[in-house]
Amino acid sequence: MYTFSSKLKTFSLILIVLGVLGISYGYFTTPKTIEEVEAILKHQEDAHHGAVAHDAHSGHDSHATHDVSDKEAAKEHKEHVEHVKTQMQNRPWSAFYVAAIFFLLLTLGVLAFYAIQIASQAGWSPVVFRVMEGITAYLLPGSIIFFILLVAAGLHWNHMFHWMDPEVVNPKSEHFDKLIFAKKGWLSVGRFLIFAVIFLTGWNLYRHFARKFSLAQDESNDDSNYKKLFKASAAFLVFFIVSESIMSWDWIMSVDPHWYSTLFGWYVFASFFVSGITMITIVTIYLQSKGYLPEVNKSHIHDLAKFMFGISIFWTYLWFSQFMLIWYSNIPEEVTYFITRIRDYNLPFFGMLVLNFIFPLLILMSADFKRLTWIIIGAGSVILFGHYIDFFNMIMPATVGDQWYIGASEIGSILFFTGLFIFIVFNALSKVSLNAKRYPLMEESKHFHY
Numbered sequence: 388m389y390t391f392s393s394k395l396k397t398f399s400l401i402l403i404v405l406g407v408l409g410i411s412y413g414y415f416t417t418p419k420t421i422e423e424v425e426a427i428l429k430h431q432e433d434a435h436h437g438a439v440a441h442d443a444h445s446g447h448d449s450h451a452t453h454d455v456s457d458k459e460a461a462k463e464h465k466e467h468v469e470h471v472k473t474q475m476q477n478r479p480w481s482a483f484y485v486a487a488i489f490f491l492l493l494t495l496g497v498l499a500f501y502a503i504q505i506a507s508q509a510g511w512s513p514v515v516f517r518v519m520e521g522i523t524a525y526l527l528p529g530s531i532i533f534f535i536l537l538v539a540a541g542l543h544w545n546h547m548f549h550w551m552d553p554e555v556v557n558p559k560s561e562h563f564d565k566l567i568f569a570k571k572g573w574l575s576v577g578r579f580l581i582f583a584v585i586f587l588t589g590w591n592l593y594r595h596f597a598r599k600f601s602l603a604q605d606e607s608n609d610d611s612n613y614k615k616l617f618k619a620s621a622a623f624l625v626f627f628i629v630s631e632s633i634m635s636w637d638w639i640m641s642v643d644p645h646w647y648s649t650l651f652g653w654y655v656f657a658s659f660f661v662s663g664i665t666m667i668t669i670v671t672i673y674l675q676s677k678g679y680l681p682e683v684n685k686s687h688i689h690d691l692a693k694f695m696f697g698i699s700i701f702w703t704y705l706w707f708s709q710f711m712l713i714w715y716s717n718i719p720e721e722v723t724y725f726i727t728r729i730r731d732y733n734l735p736f737f738g739m740l741v742l743n744f745i746f747p748l749l750i751l752m753s754a755d756f757k758r759l760t761w762i763i764i765g766a767g768s769v770i771l772f773g774h775y776i777d778f779f780n781m782i783m784p785a786t787v788g789d790q791w792y793i794g795a796s797e798i799g800s801i802l803f804f805t806g807l808f809i810f811i812v813f814n815a816l817s818k819v820s821l822n823a824k825r826y827p828l829m830e831e832s833k834h835f836h837y
Contacts, residue, residue, distance in 0.1 A: 389679050391817040395809065402806025409799015413479035424472045473546050474787045479796040480545040481786040484536055486800035488638060489778045490808050491529040496663025497522045498594055499627055505620035510831040511690055514682045517821045518671050520601060523594050524815030525808050530587040537583050541576040547786045550574040550644040566645050574644060579637055586630040593623040605825045613827055631656055642785040646724045654705045661698035662774045665767040668695060672760045679821055682833045685758045692757035695770065699747040728780055731789040735776050742773025
């Protein structure tokens with residue numbers, strides 16, 4: 388049985404504490420007033436305000452025109468500062484949200500991969516089932532934290548989801564938005580939270596019963612628990628494919644309520660699915676390095692690395708398909724999504740493509756490299772970081788605009804969730820044997836060679 392070392396436990400707790408400090412600092416240093424925002428922006432030139440001031444001194448014939456121009460300039464300046472204030476106040480929430488959803492969906496990716504192995508009766512993977520089950524232990528605490536974030540958004544503790552503002556669907560308000568009003572049947576806080584409860588509960592119920600049947604199979608004299616696990620996995624995959632698409636619309640795409648993409652559900656799936664497979668591979672190699680999982684051989688690692696490579700290419704295909712179709716059609720409400728990201732997030736936007744496509748392509752294409760653990764660990768670390776940046780690119784431009792930078796909120800959120808993830812996962816791995824000894828296809832898995 389695996390023993391959760393005191394060093395790793397201490398390391399995870401240190402990460403959690405440092406993360407809490409960084410997150411707290413980010414929240415407390417966020418500007419609270421207009422004056423604070425103006426002080427932060429004073430070194431930046433307000434181009435529009437400067438142009439109006441220039442016109443005021445250029446000699447208009449009508450004094451009334453001067454008054455109107457000054458009033459309009461003042462109004463626009465106030466609206467601009469208010470908008471920047473909202474973006475700055477969104478930043479710590481958004482940074483926390485990005486890290487929270489990344490680790491939650493990464494775990495969901497592991498759960499989906501696990502269910503696929505069970506439902507397809509794969510013979511190569513049972514030796515790493517306990518690794519997958521250990522990683523998915525994070526799903527419940529991750530779901531609770533994430534649901535609290537969704538409720539906080541619904542209670543207007545932040546303005547990450549613009550469509551939640553009641554003013555945008557009020558025809559009498561100056562902030563009325565026709566497009567959001569047309570979607571209000573779907574974009575409602577009540578439906579949003581009810582669906583979140585259904586999805587998170589469904590995923591966690593499958594994880595609970597899958598773990599229960601898997602452990603019971605170890606002590607059983609027949610395959611009845613295996614059959615229950617098989618049926619539960621097949622049913623879960625149907626639920627997963629529907630809930631994953633809707634989840635991606637609600638929790639990610641709706642931060643840009645004017646924009647939509649019919650490929651988006653698949654795109655998000657590819658991102659967290661490859662992240663989940665990568666995490667399985669890294670944890671497996673780590674446990675092997677500590678003398679555990681003796682049945683796992685180079686062929687198992689090779690197959691996991693092939694999945695890392697293959698799903699990375701699949702993600703790139705979806706990224707390019709979405710980007711190319713929107714760029715080619717050049718529909719204003721669609722291209723705005725990419726214009727904002729290329730203009731204000733140039734480095735993370737194109738850097739993500741290098742990390743998630745070019746790097747895996749060059750490194751993991753070689754069959755020999757897919758058997759070298761140090762290369763797989765390096766490539767896997769890059770892939771995980773690259774897909775965190777992917778989620779960063781999906782969320783931050785819509786919630787903080789050009790007011791983004793990597794600071795205490797972003798680093799603290801990553802440290803907190805990394806520490807929490809390590810603590811929960813490795814604690815779960817230490818609770819039971821890492822060998823699913825009575826699983827029907829275990830002997831085939833132990834003797835798997837490619």
